[in-house]
Amino acid sequence: MDYVYGPGRNHLFVPGPVNIPEPVIRAMNRNNEDYRSPAIPAMTRVLLEDVKKIFKTTTGTPFLIPTTGTGAWESALTNTLSPGDRTVSFLIGQFSLLWIDQQQRLKFNVDVVESEWGQGANLDILASKLAADTAHTIKAVCIVHNETATGVTNNLAKVRKILDNYGHPALFLVDGVSSIAALDFRMDEWGIDVALTGSQKALSLPTGIGIVCASPKALEASKTAKSVRVFFDWNDYLKFYKMGTFWPYTPSIQLLYGLRAALDLIFEEGLDNVIARHSRLGTATRLAVEAWGLKNCTQKAEWFSDTVTAVVIPPYIDSSEIVRRGWKRYNLSLGLGLNKVAGKVFRIGHLGNLNELQLLGCLAGVEMILKDVGYPIKLGSGVGAACAYLQNTTPLIASRI
């Protein structure tokens, strides 16, 4: 694999898959095991309890499905809805677009609420739709918490408030792929019915577990949902949960141990500290972008994402060239601009198990690349701005005090 190697570590700053911590890599470094032995169910039982904590739910039921985020989406939808059901879905970037596309292909009647890319979900329109829907034809509100393509975080608490305002019974389905375990997320408090994420995001694992958590109301809905499903059927899981063997089909042994280690690290650091760390790294990144004189693709501060920043570059530069340069010259992996913002933005992922100096190395790299491609940057300016903030806010590492 000659095309892969470069001296030193790869600087992975795409918004997923993200850097895996060494203890997690170690935990997964193992042979297969019989998943029907007493060990795996014993381990799974605890994992299921612990995974609920990152959703901040006590009433939800989690499913650890051997799939990706796309599969987790499909699990959320097919278990709760029937063909023809009306959903309200917000189109604000590439990933919300793909989810909407999935909803349409699954034969739902999707009521798309579109915003300009760089803006958050238009919740005023949601309010008016709910207000008008006295017949409760809307079966679900589907929203991407954090749109990874534009670095926009939607306000989920407000969605809940609007639903409550109108006493609307629609299910509240949330793609938390690039938010859960990184941003403030409160499944129970916000009355979310299905929330989901993927192992390769904030949990900092390899791809391979789609983690879906269902509220009691969602489980109830699954009893009558008519969407055809087998692999993604929660009911198969629930049967095996009842038997205490937990797995309707073979899980990845390695990912179970990895998930155990990943959760242990998050709990050791403290989930709220993890979220605060993401906030610090997000802020530092935005300060650097500002210092470079570049625009954030996210149009208002209320939508700023603490897990990914999409940076708008001047029209005379092709953002793909920035990503290419990073890879070829500095062993740095940045995110491309997707679809409508292709060529116009590049993205810095600051998601998962990451610290200040890793980010600063990335920012320094971006500065050199910007110079490489002809942007008139003052080298050190962004790093300096980020440092000024981080030097004031970075706490001592608790375990080392």
Place this chain on the structure above:
Amino acid sequence: MDYVYGPGRNHLFVPGPVNIPEPVIRAMNRNNEDYRSPAIPAMTRVLLEDVKKIFKTTTGTPFLIPTTGTGAWESALTNTLSPGDRTVSFLIGQFSLLWIDQQQRLKFNVDVVESEWGQGANLDILASKLAADTAHTIKAVCIVHNETATGVTNNLAKVRKILDNYGHPALFLVDGVSSIAALDFRMDEWGIDVALTGSQKALSLPTGIGIVCASPKALEASKTAKSVRVFFDWNDYLKFYKMGTFWPYTPSIQLLYGLRAALDLIFEEGLDNVIARHSRLGTATRLAVEAWGLKNCTQKAEWFSDTVTAVVIPPYIDSSEIVRRGWKRYNLSLGLGLNKVAGKVFRIGHLGNLNELQLLGCLAGVEMILKDVGYPIKLGSGVGAACAYLQNTTPLIASRI
């Protein structure tokens, strides 16, 4: 994880997940990478070519889906068939039962051909059904190549012959989960339209890749198949194949490198040598069972499986106790009897990256367990019988001559 540890290595003899070779464990011991960098597509391109070799196809199109065998089944069915389509399916054990269940839940009209557990698929009935089906209402013949629950291998060449005899255009869909890369399997020669396996079986990887290979006829069928699908849709893959980026959603980086290493090991040993090794280990196991005076669940030699042996035990013993003992006392993982044969058989998997002495250790363990549970066994008898055969047939390791 106190309940897991025991001195020495675990002896993993379930028919999947199976032992991962050290070079494969090493290859997967790595951080995540950006799957949109040039490296991953370059690697994928070669992997897709190489994976076709284990199916013995040059015309097939492979899909490496982040899922399990159950998901691979669903991919095979939903991409080629429409709700209401008639399938002929053979029920000969737990895994064929589950596949039939899936077909029914996916709303196909399943024409079940049942055999006694321990027998192979009744191909005479297939012949008569095809003969009668001049209207070609049968859209697909679905067969499990190797039924893992009973250790029965079906004759795929004969299925093809029968289809050809009647000039029947039905698709030929094969579950090769516990056969491909271990038993003689010839996708092109046998005119198989969809074949599938899972990474944790003969490829000796962790769970996580459902490998599905589609013939040109199957791809053609996918254009009109009406089953609802998104995550499992081949078409999404084909679009990304065309673009040269290959992945509609995030693959497991680790499994890609693992698959690379696994294929390298198989090619280094030689696929036909791998198959011959499975034949040797299967024969040795059956000779041991015979020497113990126990019956093979598989009723005729023509169906003997070289990847798993289901051993029938006397009615005064509960086979679950055998499996429990193996785990608790000898750090040995054996397969349980499932469903109709629960309590009546236990299973020895001899699948994947395994050698003679590993198997003999397992057989010695089984002998002690049989004694533990009160079966009047002559200790050493099965191992001796297996040794007598292996000592005559085991070749020198080519790389060490």
Place this chain on the structure above:
Amino acid sequence: MDYVYGPGRNHLFVPGPVNIPEPVIRAMNRNNEDYRSPAIPAMTRVLLEDVKKIFKTTTGTPFLIPTTGTGAWESALTNTLSPGDRTVSFLIGQFSLLWIDQQQRLKFNVDVVESEWGQGANLDILASKLAADTAHTIKAVCIVHNETATGVTNNLAKVRKILDNYGHPALFLVDGVSSIAALDFRMDEWGIDVALTGSQKALSLPTGIGIVCASPKALEASKTAKSVRVFFDWNDYLKFYKMGTFWPYTPSIQLLYGLRAALDLIFEEGLDNVIARHSRLGTATRLAVEAWGLKNCTQKAEWFSDTVTAVVIPPYIDSSEIVRRGWKRYNLSLGLGLNKVAGKVFRIGHLGNLNELQLLGCLAGVEMILKDVGYPIKLGSGVGAACAYLQNTTPLIASRI
């Protein structure tokens, strides 16, 4: 490395380096760290306390020297003795021979007590020498606890008794390379002054730590010992112990974490259970040898080693051919006959983190090899004999009950 790979696991039955348990491999799977950070000294402090437990000493001072067993020998000798000092040393096989050679090259006056290979140390001669040595010219008695070349375990309690009988002040230096943490070993109770082992033996780690433990009397001797030494000088360690930084030069970070994991496994199983397991595996091996009609190189039961068995083969067979065959045909690594017993014996190591079924796989392999080379063996006989014993004596795995 084509010459290394064979299908399945390598069966490693040399008496060192031995199989590393998976949890230990995992623990060592890590990047380097600064050994002057607070973490490494904190870890070392506990390791030093814990390592004393495997020597069964509370008064000894351990040194974890980045070296092999040969270096550990040199450390033991040069820190306690001066050129010209008289030592009594027992020559009973290749490793005692090498230690004596080292003593001579270090300029000690070595009083060699030779036995036939296959016999233990002649302690009667020791008694007579001590009796005669009223002037206390003997400065040290040097003995290999377990002679790895012939599978002979010497009686250390008796050596101590003889020393005490004569009130002789000689230092009691013990090579415990293939015994400590596997055989009954009691540093304090037996009044051993320096005991040593290597990480790649019963501790089941890679090579790289020579573990030396010194009694207060040995430490006292080190103050006046005139042998030239720097790298092996205990005094450099003691200085850094006092400072709390512990390391006079760079240790292997990986081996420290590995040692931590290895000790944890031993303590989890229980040191006495580990020793009992070695006894079981040793007995089983000897019963197999007997069943094969072959002779143990060890001439009397009192000297039988529970960590390695040297098997004498008929003169018409070259034992090297047995080892060669094991490697080339069965992926089995056995020990060669060394020096005087080259060609005449082969050795089965049953040392370290190993269980019953691993050993039985090895014994089955040896049976096939014996047949390969023309020895008239009844296949299954040795395994059967071993099974008969093990089936009666193997306990349930405590953590799995």
Place this chain on the structure above:
Amino acid sequence: MDYVYGPGRNHLFVPGPVNIPEPVIRAMNRNNEDYRSPAIPAMTRVLLEDVKKIFKTTTGTPFLIPTTGTGAWESALTNTLSPGDRTVSFLIGQFSLLWIDQQQRLKFNVDVVESEWGQGANLDILASKLAADTAHTIKAVCIVHNETATGVTNNLAKVRKILDNYGHPALFLVDGVSSIAALDFRMDEWGIDVALTGSQKALSLPTGIGIVCASPKALEASKTAKSVRVFFDWNDYLKFYKMGTFWPYTPSIQLLYGLRAALDLIFEEGLDNVIARHSRLGTATRLAVEAWGLKNCTQKAEWFSDTVTAVVIPPYIDSSEIVRRGWKRYNLSLGLGLNKVAGKVFRIGHLGNLNELQLLGCLAGVEMILKDVGYPIKLGSGVGAACAYLQNTTPLIASRI
């Protein structure tokens, strides 16, 4: 090990042990093997040839000794010199001091040439001593190529030239611990008789192999050298080289595979490119130090080290506090000031498998720490200066063009 974990990767910038590249970690992730099998000697034979390339020697004989740099020193000295022999040794920092201490303890007559810490070896004094030594009482000139404590690189070509000027036959012994495979080093061209390094330095492996390379003249000297030695004796190695089994005692299997991988990476990048990369990173570091308004401990540019930079801080700051802060707050490991410069300097190691962005992350960290401890720094200044240089000089990664 709670005191170890911090979010994200540890930033390891001590001048050894250094970061291990992922491919090397992978290569070492393995069970033990029999080192007497045919595989290990076959591998060793090639390793010994390849290791000569990093010394730039064709006539030297390398030894891969299971020890540290301190042990490698001892091997170099004891194999070539006899007690009482006169050596000329340069004292310019902590590591040259320790080597001199070893020489004295090994009973050589050490003629110490001292320089102020921060200066290179005083070669004028060497010249005058050689001039005066017409009787050739000087048996060896011992010099540390790169003094890791002060970041001073000595001019070895000039040493050779002076020796040649006076036609002096003294052996030329070089500690290349923090230089070989990172700085320009030419064993044959510079007529070096013994050169040595440790695996945990530029080779970027764990600690555990002391690599010593001896010229034909050094081998000749070893025949008459009277220093007592066993473990470190080259002659034992040479005997096993001749037999083709290579190892007088057990090597670390893992480190052999690791060394194989490490050399492969160096050869893939190109040794001269590796050296150029160190030069770039060294220069960038010095430019940052300058931008911070701080002084380099190294007093003249001719001695600047490209593997470590010792930074002098103002007297009102304790450099230990800088190192402590880095560890506790930023997960950054810096080098302490040692002995004479304790508290006065801290050290940035830029040695081994490292790239630009890793270094820039470290420099950003140092800037924040300097602010933490009250030094009036303009944040971003050092990183900016380093970036300005690196952006001009960093080549594309050859394998990715």
